[in-house]
Amino acid sequence: MAQQPARTPWRERLPGLLRRALARPAHAAAPARPANPDAVVDCAVYVDGRRRPGRPHYTDAYAQTRRRRRSFVWLGLHEPSPAVMAEVGRTFDLDAFSVNQSLADGHRPTLQRHGTVTLLVLRTAGYVEHTELTGTSEVIDTGDVMVFLGDRFVITVRHGAAGALTPVREGIQDRPAVLAEGPWAVAYAVCARMVDLYLEVAGHVEQDLERVEEMVFARDRSADVQQIYQLKREIVEFKRAVLPLQTPLRTLTEPRPDGPPPALRPWFVEVEGQLARAVDRVGAYDDLLNSILQSRLAQLAVEQNNDMRKIASWAAIAAAQTAIAGIYGMNFANMPELNWRYGYPAALLVMATAAVTLHRLFRRSGWL
Missing domain, CATH: 3.30.460.20 (CorA soluble domain-like)
Incomplete structure (x- = not known):
């Protein structure tokens, strides 16, 4: 009967087994699912x-x-x-x-x-x-x-x-x-x-x-x-x-x-x-x-209407002065009071009186 060869103890075979295991190609891991988009x-x-x-x-x-x-x-x-x-x-x-x-x-x-x-x-x-x-x-x-x-x-x-x-x-x-x-x-x-x-x-x-x-x-x-x-x-x-x-x-x-x-x-x-x-x-x-x-x-x-009334009031006051000054600035020879000594002060007084009177009338009516 043939004699069987003696088995190598497992402690001696362990390094070789580890080397062969490490030498085997590892199975590729399954690809991971990508992360959710930023949205x-x-x-x-x-x-x-x-x-x-x-x-x-x-x-x-x-x-x-x-x-x-x-x-x-x-x-x-x-x-x-x-x-x-x-x-x-x-x-x-x-x-x-x-x-x-x-x-x-x-x-x-x-x-x-x-x-x-x-x-x-x-x-x-x-x-x-x-x-x-x-x-x-x-x-x-x-x-x-x-x-x-x-x-x-x-x-x-x-x-x-x-x-x-x-x-x-x-x-x-x-x-x-x-x-x-x-x-x-x-x-x-x-x-x-x-x-x-x-x-x-x-x-x-x-x-x-x-x-x-x-x-x-x-x-x-x-x-x-x-x-x-x-x-x-x-x-x-x-x-x-x-x-x-x-x-x-x-x-x-x-x-x-x-x-x-x-x-x-x-x-x-x-x-x-x-x-x-x-x-x-x-x-x-x-x-x-x-x-x-x-x-x-x-x-x-209303504000625009009020402004227009104020403008019209001042225009009327200015028109009275302009009318008096325009009449006595025509320099006709036979104008009344043309050679009067107090004609100039009297004309200024009339103009001032007309302005004050019109101003009070416009204030009383609410235009000024």
Whole structure:
């Protein structure tokens, strides 16, 4: 029987095993998902109304929602570039018209349906602090926010500095029962936030109106027409943000198969009531500003009339002196009192008497 060679102890074989293990090519690690673009303010996955930990890439977040029931992803964007918005559109299957529409601001508040995606457009508003109102003061800063609502996602695209949505996200996350209703809960929170901002801006504008009204009816009347026109332009811009939102909100309160779930309709009704308050206040401010403007224009007309009366009064006084001096400056040989010793002082006395008499008459009639 052949003798088997003795095995090398494992302690002696260990260095060789380590060298062979280190010499093997390591398997390439899976490429990491790139970070969210700078335009992404926040991205989160919500399951049963509660946020999952972390801030994943929106592609991974959307993939997670497809594997979980009662979940959706909320992607918040601020002034995205065309490249970023195009990639987002491909990921969430948004139509090209909506993607192009979301790249610019200045849209009218509206509610649109594009396939399985609902687009809600709202205007944002913010009050610009200023020490005094001038002919070029910016009083109200407006922008817009577009809300894309799908079955498993909600995308908010905001333009402008006003209407930041971070407080909206923080507030609705403290209400998991409402957030569990899905993407439409985010739409409700955004609408409620915008209407609250409208009421807040309306309160500040009311203070500006009170200051303008005081200046118009003060004794010195320091208010300038340019200031009133500037404030009116700002209020008109504010009206364009507030009034058109009534139609989309009214539509959201109606029972529709592609609308909010029944549990959220009472909340939208409440927001509609708040918006009605804002609409009434803005309309009242516009009417009040029209009255202030008309009053100031009437004051200017009265002031111009008073100036014309003063000019006419002094012209009449000067005309009396000119008439006397003109008559006695003709130097005809047979003029009465031409060679009188006291003719010159008498003429001056007549001129002075005529001036004083006319001045008193004009003062008594209110022309001077």
